[in-house]
Amino acid sequence: MKTVFTKEEGVIMSSKQDFGDIKNLIDEFQYLMDTLEIMGDIDFKYFYRVTEDNYIQLAYKMDKSELELCAQYKLRHDNLKENIIFIVKENIEAHLPFIGFPIFQNSVVFTKQEFDSIINVMKDEKLAIIEQAKAYQTPLIDYLRDRKLNPRPTGYNPNSWVAKCPCGGNHQIMVSTLHDEWGCGYCNREGKILELEKWLQEIKIKEDQKRLSKMLKELKEDGKLSKQTSKWWMNRY
Ligand SMILES: [Zn+2]
Numbered sequence: 515m516k517t518v519f520t521k522e523e524g525v526i527m528s529s530k531q532d533f534g535d536i537k538n539l540i541d542e543f544q545y546l547m548d549t550l551e552i553m554g555d556i557d558f559k560y561f562y563r564v565t566e567d568n569y570i571q572l573a574y575k576m577d578k579s580e581l582e583l584c585a586q587y588k589l590r591h592d593n594l595k596e597n598i599i600f601i602v603k604e605n606i607e608a609h610l611p612f613i614g615f616p617i618f619q620n621s622v623v624f625t626k627q628e629f630d631s632i633i634n635v636m637k638d639e640k641l642a643i644i645e646q647a648k649a650y651q652t653p654l655i656d657y658l659r660d661r662k663l664n665p666r667p668t669g670y671n672p673n674s675w676v677a678k679c680p681c682g683g684n685h686q687i688m689v690s691t692l693h694d695e696w697g698c699g700y701c702n703r704e705g706k707i708l709e710l711e712k713w714l715q716e717i718k719i720k721e722d723q724k725r726l727s728k729m730l731k732e733l734k735e736d737g738k739l740s741k742q743t744s745k746w747w748m749n750r751y
Pocket residue numbers: 679680681683685686698699700701702
């Protein structure tokens with residue numbers, strides 16, 4: 515009998531989530547569509563599987579990689595196509611901040627017009643939420659902007675924003691204006707404005723220490739400062 519491994523629902527976002535191994539079930543998946551994703555660069559092939567215990571599963575393949583399960587939901591509608599639309603939308607929504615909207619290539623379930631109209635409805639919903647977020651700006655958002663950390667609404671919900679991580683790495687911190695809190699999963703830091711202020715101070719001190727030891731090294735080895743170091747010194751003090 516075709517069944518699911520776990521009764522959980524959702525889109526897989528980390529290796530901690532486990533909807534079971536599908537290696538021996540590949541034949542039970544049916545072709546759904548091809549899309550271009552990640553800046554329109556990579557071809558994704560999607561497949562779905564409907565189980566006898568009334569779940570729908572979505573799986574994908576990138577180029578020559580193996581089929582991987584990416585989402586699973588209980589069947590919510592009588593009609594198969596509506597269930598497929600539901601799981602496809604949930605999957606797009608979950609990955610939106612990281613990879614953006616997919617571009618239609620081919621499908622046995624949707625026409626290009628149908629797919630594009632699903633995407634357009636999602637875009638309109640996002641824009642409405644982003645407008646709501648922009649209308650509710652808080653001290654944390656002002657602070658992030660003031661520190662040139664480029665805060666911007668995600669469109670997830672009216673309180674959800676992201677900003678540049680102050681660590682200098684190429685990732686974002688999540689910001690919620692509900693209680694004016696932020697967090698970075700990579701750096702394992704979180705808090706309110708006060709904690710952010712402290713962290714920025716820490717980063718500045720570390721940077722200063724680096725520059726100072728560079729300055730001392732230059733003085734010792736060359737007897738003078740490089741242009742870059744002098745410029746920093748003049749601006750700093
Ligand atoms: Zn970070």
